[in-house]
Amino acid sequence: MKSKGILIxxxxxxxxxxxxxxSINDVFDLIGCGSDLYWAIxxxxxxxxxxxxxxxxxxxxxxxxxxxxxxxxxxxxxxTSKKFHxxxxxxxxxxxxxxxxxNYKNNSDMYKSCDxxxxxxxxxxxxxxxxDHALIDLLEKHFKDTEILAPDEQEL
Numbered sequence: 001m002k003s004k005g006i007l008i009x010x011x012x013x014x015x016x017x018x019x020x021x022x023s024i025n026d027v028f029d030l031i032g033c034g035s036d037l038y039w040a041i042x043x044x045x046x047x048x049x050x051x052x053x054x055x056x057x058x059x060x061x062x063x064x065x066x067x068x069x070x071x072x073x074x075x076x077x078x079x080t081s082k083k084f085h086x087x088x089x090x091x092x093x094x095x096x097x098x099x100x101x102x103n104y105k106n107n108s109d110m111y112k113s114c115d116x117x118x119x120x121x122x123x124x125x126x127x128x129x130x131x132d133h134a135l136i137d138l139l140e141k142h143f144k145d146t147e148i149l150a151p152d153e154q155e156l
Contacts, residue, residue, distance in 0.1 A: 003111040004136040005129040005149030018147030020124060022143065024087055027118060027128060028078050030138050037094035037115055039068040039077055040101045055080065088143030100132040 012021040028034065041062055051059070058081065061070040072080075077092065094116035095101055104110035110117055117129040127149065130136055140146050 003114075003129040003131050004133045005111070006136045006139050007147040007149055008126040008128070008139065008143045009124070009145040009147075010143050011124075011145065021063070022127070024048070024090070024118070025078065025119065026142075027126065027139065028081070031094075031116065031135065033115075034049050034074040034078075034094065034134070037074065037096060038045045038071065038092050038098045038101050039074055039092065041077070042069055042091040042103055044070075044095060045088040046084040046086060046090075049083045051080065051083055061107060062103070067101075069101055071101060086123055087120045087134050088119060088123045090120045094118075098126060 006021070007029070010021040011018050013019075042061060043062070044059060047058075059070055062068050074094075079140045081087070093101065093110065093114040100113045104113070110155070111129045114129075115131050116135070117127075119127045121127065128136065128139055129149070136148070140148070
């Protein structure tokens with residue numbers, strides 16, 4: 001199935017500074033099938049977070065593992081992400097097929113193979129791709145400043 005994508009840019013001003021008006025957990029809360037998928041982190045850069053050294057090493061396994069991924073349970077990524085002060089970059093994939101959990105050389109293949117892809121870029125733009133078009137429609141209705149992204153057969 002072709003994936004459908006959405007760009008989410010909801011922002012607000014606080015004391016004259018423009019900041020995001022949502023967190024990754026707001027996106028997670030709308031994913032009804034999260035616990036039915038295998039999840040992995042392919043890239044992660046965050047500011048702050050009270051996680052402890054052992055947890056940081058677990059999350060950053062993609063840097064040293066042969067596969068280039070950190071597999072993580074749905075409940076664990078939801079709980080851990082609440083502790084980050086700011087996510088600068090993340091590429092998080094959710095797949096029905098555990099064999100699809102790998103590092104991809106190009107985004108198009110990743111969007112085709114993975115059931116859900118969540119990317120945070122420069123701490124201010126969220127992209128979500130999913131084979132579940134109803135999820136993308138739900139995200140579009142929930143957030144205020146969105147844009148539907150190109151189909152997965154095109155490079156963005």
